Amino acid sequence: QLRLRESGGDLVQPGGSLRLSCAAYGLSLDYFAIGWFRQAPGNLREAVASISTLGGSPLYADSVKGRFTISRDASKTTVFLQMNSLKPEDTGLYYCAATDRREGLDVHLYNYWGQGTQVTVAS
DSSP states (O other): OOEEEEEOOOEEOTTOOEEEEEEEESSOGGGOEEEEEEEOTTSOOEEEEEEOTTSOSOEEOTTTTTTEEEEEOTTSSEEEEEEOSOOGGGOEEEEEEEESSOOOSOGGGOOEEOOOEEEEEOO
16 A cells, blocks of 8 residues: 655745655555645645656646646655745645546545645745
8 A cells, every 4th residue: 555644844934935745655656646735724625736657747726836846756756846935825734645547636536645744824
């Protein structure tokens, strides 16, 4: 079974940047597409970004497009989410997730989930 662990969440001021990491254990990420999702209190979990097994054609939610970048490292053991120009509405618990199906922004595509890392954007 694949296990995922997120890290990098923090309190950051509006306009600041963070880089989240998602490390894989148990199985290689070579055969999984990865998605990043977030959930704010009182809200449903929403997609942020996804990337294919080969790292091509990343997808982004409209709310983060142009500000966030999803990528895989060379070892294929870690996926990153670089977040720039952060806004208060970006606040939430961020999850990485993996699927052995194709990449996408539909939460129901994903079979494996991390425990989340908290991102808080506030002055």
